[in-house]
Amino acid sequence: MKMNIMVFILLMSLRGCTVRCFRFGYYTPAVFILLSFFVTGCGSCDCENKEGPLSPIKVSERDQKEMVLVPSGEFIMGTNKVDTEGTHKKIGAVKPLYLDQHPERKLFLGPFYMDRYEVTNEEYQRFLKATQFTDRPAHWVDGVFPEEQASHPVTQVTWWEGWSYCMWAGKQLPTEAQWEKSARGTNGLPYPWGKEFVKGKANLGIDGDRKTAPVTAWPEDVSPYKIYGLSGNVMEWTQDWYLPYPGNSKSDPRFGRELKVLRGNGFQKAGHYFLPAYRYAFARTEANPNDFFENVGFRCASEIISEKGDH
Secondary structure, three states: OHHHHHHHHHHHHHOOOOHHHOOHHHOOHHHHHHHHHHHOHHHOOOOEEOOOOOOOEEEOOOOOOEEEEEOOEEEEEOOOOOOOOOHHHHHOOOOOOOHHHOOOEEEEEOOEEEEOOOOEHHHHHHHHHHHOOOOOOOOOEOOEOOHHHOOOEOOOOOHHHHHHHHHHOOOEOOOHHHHHHHHHHHHOOOEOOEOOOOOOOOOOHHHOOOOOOOOOOOOOOEOOOOOEOOOOOOEEEEEEEOOOOOOOOOOOOOOOOOOEEEEOOOOOOOOHHHOHHHOOOOOEEEEOOOOOOOOEEOOOEEEEEOOOOOO
């Protein structure tokens, strides 16, 4: 166990995170079992050999979730949109709209797999049983999710809990870039389904359910890669800290290694997330990784690893 802790500290440092961010008291010792996925290679991780042919669809071995291949290539990330009306001041929002999403630029990503759907309550419960984690989502009654919500996305989980699930599954939380490419495709679509916002395509805003829905309940909320729920139902944790994009000169005290990025929108009951600016697939939201919310969940991604272990 001491060796696992040492490996954890080393690897978190290499991945750009400070150890002080991790709250050890949140978990049982079972969390350290997950660390083996960092050091044992493709024998434990849910990865593919990029030297061979890549299947367009695969089923993740450990959690049995269907994953979709997002091929390598360029895509458009971010936006150059500007809010000329100072809308954030009118609604009392902390930050100006769009500026943390500047500049629009082209990025190249290697191939990766993305979960077709968000992680559900039922899937998360299997993870809890397998790892003996003691913490349960706050809305579960006596540690059990409502039976009718088995296929709803799991919510009220912290970033660390989402990260731990993905580690257990031999995967990872998607990076912002992976998430945005999955949602926008190669042509920089502003919405997963196309260039125009269409009411009723996703579970968001005043036209949505104002509560979680089964992950398959909104079939038109689908990206060019046939990945579902990237626009609505719940917001999703990503791997990345809330930092400015390269080339962004905006000064913001919230930038740094204290907050993690949420992507997508979700069901809303009130607040400024009803605004059109938060519907875009390039929109960013930030949150403390130790916090949890009724409309935030996650999905996992899987990198393509070569025979030599290179990424």
